[in-house]
Amino acid sequence: MKETVVSANSFDARSTLQVGDESYEIFRLDKVEGAARLPYSLKVLLENLLRTEDGANITADHIRALGGWDSQAQPSQEIQFTPARVIMQDFTGVPCVVDLATMREAVKELGGDPAKINPLAPAELVIDHSVIADKFGTNEAFAQNVELEYGRNRERYQFLRWGQTAFDEFKVVPPGTGIVHQVNIEHLARTVMVRNGQAYPDTLVGTDSHTTMVNGLGVLGWGVGGIEAEAAMLGQPVSMLIPRVVGFKLTGELTPGTTATDLVLTITEMLRKHGVVGKFVEFYGEGVAATSLANRATIGNMSPEFGSTAAIFPIDDETIKYLKLTGRSEQQLALVEAYAKEQGLWLDPKAEPDFSEKLELDLSTVVPSIAGPKRPQDRIVLAEAAQQFAKDVLNYVEVPVAQQAAASASPVDEASDESFPASDAPAYGSQENGAGAPQHAGGTGAAVPSNPVTVTAPDGSTYEIDHGAVTVAAITSCTNTSNPYVMVAAALVAKKAVEKGLTRKPWVKTTLAPGSKVVTDYFEKAGLTPYLDKVGFNLVGYGCTTCIGNSGPLPEEVSKAVNDNDLAVTSVLSGNRNFEGRINPDVKMNYLASPPLVVAYALAGSMKVDITREALGTDQDGNPVFLKDIWPSEAEVNDVVANAIGEDMFAKSYSDVFAGDAQWQALPIPTGNTFEWDPQSTYVRKPPYFEGMTMETTPVSDISGARVLAKLGDSVTTDHISPAGAIKADTPAGKYLTEHGVERRDFNSYGSRRGNHEVMIRGTFANIRLRNQIAPGTEGGYTRDFTQEDGPVSFIYDASQNYQAAGIPLVVLAGKEYGSGSSRDWAAKGTALLGVKAVIAESYERIHRSNLIGMGVLPLQFPEGQSAESLGLTGEETFSISGVTELNEGTTPRTVKVTTDTGVEFDAVVRIDTPGEADYYRNGGIMQYVLRSLIRK
Structure with missing residues (x-):
């Protein structure tokens, strides 16, 4: 069971809510001054603080700060958000379970109890990323693809089945069932959580950026890196700044012939142009009531595409209708409605909450679109x-x-927003x-x-x-x-x-x-x-x-x-x-x-x-x-x-969703609370994160004599950084598998091998479309290796090994929106394991910046208006970064001094944005911080 945090209850908010024959403990929002005017999403965060107030990490001052939120201020107040649950998919979830298994061994080696490494919040993993559409166009395609999937992924699936038995509060939805976010809205989401006699808003973090799909159900949650998700599973709150909230008003209705996809592509374009990175987006207005739950979920899903942390809809009759359709119990339906109305979380279509910024869309102006x-x-x-x-x-x-x-x-003119004729079908084609x-x-x-x-x-x-x-x-x-x-x-x-x-x-x-x-x-x-x-x-x-x-x-x-x-x-x-x-x-x-x-x-x-x-x-x-x-x-x-x-369809599909088919149930699994690593496995290997770790932290140091591993342009996504897709035979990852006796036909994808850090390091920065400006004329995972005379072009992995062997730290230079895309932990893990100590970019996407810190990599930002190009950096320089050691004194420097051997000098902004992130960096990463904290308990 989850440890129940006994709230300090400074605001006398503890109360009871009677729903039918059941009574629930709740924490009343109306006890906090200013709560009524807050956007829906911030009310959910406020309840979270009231319930978890401990007088140390979460104090009455934090609660007052949220109640008195200034919608126009830039985010500066840090709070600690404790998600109710964690959701994962198998690509990002397998490394989570690998890390938990490794942490159990590390705790044991440091003299602690391995059983302490156990999810304290419900954690659910849906295997949905492993099936490949090899076969198509026949009635046998599904069965053939499932067969291929099991053949390729047997080791991973055995490992996940072990995790299901070894860890409390950890459940796995087996292959061939569905996609994590759809399974979440159709079955796993609670909307209102009940646990240990308390009722409170369902909240979550997920190891996939599209976790935001559940925002359509009124559930606040977003994608985080696997490393942050592990910490949340182990009871660590998510450190965050109270965000700006963008109100997006919907009016009117979609015209016949337009679809939810047309709507969401229109919203994505609008919000990307407006700029919502790091912000919450919240939908309000009379058009919300006219928007089906399915359409709301489609919009919520695309939150990472427009860059916001979340994109949420309040609870209303449409929410209840969908929960009923998808088979939730009558008591749950009654609780969701009663709780939402009692706490001011029920949609009022005429309300105008206090928002930081506002946009508006008349749904009738949406036209058929692609992107x-x-x-x-x-x-x-x-x-x-x-x-x-x-x-x-x-x-x-x-x-x-x-x-x-x-x-x-x-x-070609820019895409216009002229409406199609409002007939029963769009004016597609004519004789x-x-x-x-x-x-x-x-x-x-x-x-x-x-x-x-x-x-x-x-x-x-x-x-x-x-x-x-x-x-x-x-x-x-x-x-x-x-x-x-x-x-x-x-x-x-x-x-x-x-x-x-x-x-x-x-x-x-x-x-x-x-x-x-x-x-x-x-x-x-x-x-x-x-x-x-x-x-x-x-x-x-x-x-x-x-x-x-x-x-x-x-x-x-x-x-x-x-x-x-x-x-x-x-x-x-x-x-x-x-x-x-x-x-x-x-x-x-x-x-x-x-x-x-x-x-x-x-x-x-x-x-x-x-x-x-x-x-x-x-x-x-x-x-x-x-x-x-x-x-x-x-x-x-x-x-x-x-x-x-x-x-009846939903009841039938989800009646025994964790059991799996005969193939899943027949998988042999090891037993015991620590995993028996197979030294021959090319899928699941024990990672090196805790090697040589002691209970005392090593002071952080300045960086000197660093070389550039990659110099990259704008909009480099985590898809460019993180290993994904097929593994080619002539790459470092392909050569590694060949050396370990794996036939070419059995290489599988990078995603399926995320539990093997050796494969993943070799595939980091190896996307076939990556353009590393240090190695002009190349496309893919190439750089120049300056440990050798004249710096010949080589694979990024091979150069990294040479640099690390020579004791030379590495940096990455990048442009705007560095790390946009999925919340891939391996984009950060691979960066760290390649020996990169700092990234200097023009701007970052939220999740990747946070994940870099979680792996002990320092995210720095060029001064406003400057870039590698404007500073004349070629990537051939040697870099030194001073001022980092100020972190050892318990403070975070606003800037650090960057100098090169060619005489370029500038003050880089330190993008460690919260005291919690500083703690992670000082500990060498979030996992090391959590491990030390749990052992000291």
């Missing part, structure tokens, strides 16, 4: 997509100057426009670069592909597969396409990977599965698949044609991420779209086709078929949703 070709915030109005492709493709292909000039002749010439975009007359290649399929048939060919069309990701309206719309597009005689183009890899079994249940009940299958969208697995880079290989003949001819081919997916190199190594340009548009692009087969005006194909009589001909009306979608989805 790409490499960032979620780069929204494109669907009607302008082919034109925009013609412009963007020039960044990915080399074309003759004359052709390039022609392609650039018609400028007058005809099919259009395939080498032109949007009827503008602007030539698109072309390099047509004839491909011979295994059955002997031939077809032609060119730049812009859609080679991956994936209905994937909890972002959209949790939303029955867009999923049913996709299935109805497939149905109407089949009835017209259309099917996917032969070069398109089509996959369907829902976030829960409920989706396939309602497809079956509505009789829509056969149509999805006929178009090629057969079930490939219940997991993230394409959205996290597990798209599997393209058909061999397509891959060869693409690579031999350097074609800029595309993917279209209903996911939340489309960064370069993420989706598939053969695919250069990636577009986010709603599930029905994913189906449409599979039919069209090319981004050159303007699917709003040009035909997708021809029917049985040779007549052109336009998108408008197969787009379902809102009434059709609503009818299927109303008749095909019921409470």
